[in-house]
Amino acid sequence: MHKVKYAHMNRGVCEVALGDAILACLTERPMTGYELAKTFDASIGFFWKADHQQIYRELSRLRDRGHIRGREVVQSGKPNKLVYTLTSEGRAALKHWAARPSSPPSIKDDLLVRLYALDCIDIEPLRADLMARLEHHRDRFGRYERILKKRFPDGTAAPADAGKLLALHIGLRHERVVAEWCEEALDRLSSISTRTNVQPLEDSQRENKG
Template structure:
């Protein structure tokens, strides 16, 4: 249910066409919620059918003009309801962590190179978020809306900082391992003695 609420948020900030929303999701909105243009257009149709948004009248009667959407009162009410609702944190599920656990029993061949690739990708994402912070949140820009938006961006910055630091540590750990062969199997518990046969 979160994508329609992300779209409602974006449209309340600024009425937009599907193409404009896609560009915003590729840029600023993307640092906390990603979506493909197919997903966005599908949700726009659904939100319009549910009476949460409507297409604005075209400014010029030109063929091929992109429809721009705005949020209706029902859409604002749904977004306010969802924002105020209680939600539990989701359990952490990360394939990379599972692969590291598996490496403990089958060996680490190829894993260090992929960890370095992840480190580079997270480093690039961190640099992008920090550039957004410098551009969009200069000193003195501290109105209530700006502070909340900055808080969301800070979550992205802090998460990417965590991943870059953790991955650098993980690469160092793998580089210090004696070899990348399979680990020794865990010791099995001793077998229970068989009971003597009864006459």
């Protein structure tokens, strides 16, 4: 008859990582929700983006759980802000979370679905989309490179930052790879559309004959 509201042990399987991503972000330094919301410190935000409402909501939840503590900092010229710091429980929770096996995420990229259904869709918007994405990923690649150069000018990191450098490397690699497959897709698209024109799309209307 006792109802478990916050079932700490119930979260055995859930992989929720928005909260944990925030915790991870706060391991580096205390931050405000506003700051977190802007960029996630130009780091975790790269592979885990969330808008400010999500951040704030998650911050309240984490505070309720005692994983972080907010200290109000009175500012002049600006509204007071809440700087959140990891508590020792928060660190323990992060550690505990990190010790559980992760499950591989799906790619879930709309573009792949579109490519899969290539023969049923219009290729021009797809091409435009691919080009936009190519630019996007190239852009990100450039940003990562700049951050890498600025934060780790000699390519090495202190032991405490080794993971951050590694994550950055992986992010860099990821952007490069996605940009590459965008290029490949554009390439194929060109060779396809030169060989066969936009297909007549009449066949889809045939089955109306019930």
